[in-house]
Amino acid sequence: MAGAIFRLAAAIAVVYLIYQGAGIAYDYGYRIFTEPAVSVGEGRIVTVSVTEEMSPLDIGKLFESRGLVRDAKLFALQYYFSEYVKDVGPGTFELSTAMDAEEMMAAMVVNSEEGEDGTAGE
Numbered sequence: 001m002a003g004a005i006f007r008l009a010a011a012i013a014v015v016y017l018i019y020q021g022a023g024i025a026y027d028y029g030y031r032i033f034t035e036p037a038v039s040v041g042e043g044r045i046v047t048v049s050v051t052e053e054m055s056p057l058d059i060g061k062l063f064e065s066r067g068l069v070r071d072a073k074l075f076a077l078q079y080y081f082s083e084y085v086k087d088v089g090p091g092t093f094e095l096s097t098a099m100d101a102e103e104m105m106a107a108m109v110v111n112s113e114e115g116e117d118g119t120a121g122e
Contacts, residue, residue: 032077036100038067043098050108052090056080068095068104075101084109 037043046066050059056079060072069075078101079085089110099107 031074032081035074037098039097041098043096045094045096047094049092050090067097
């Protein structure tokens with residue numbers, strides 16, 4: 001009898017953990033494509049410098065520390081799922097807290113005609 005109760009409790013715990021994990025995964029997946037900007041209206045302009053050595057997660061951490069995004073890991077995922085994954089390059093950029101992640105990545109696209117400094121935040 002005790003074994004059956006233990007198995008039932010273990011099954012309930014597993015179902016609960018799966019349910020919680022699925023909820024977290026869904027929320028994160030949903031936010032990848034729908035996360036709004038940090039602020040509404042005009043926002044605040046922030047100048048950031050991105051180097052060649054920085055990974056998307058490093059960029060996300062920089063942006064999170066400067067108040068441009070809420071979640072560095074979410075920004076890295078948004079980067080990998082964006083159309084700008086091969087176009088974003090190093091440079092100094094002026095970004096706004098009113099921009100969402102896709103708008104920030106669009107502002108960070110570096111064209112070969114722009115020169116070596118990569119200034120694309122216009």
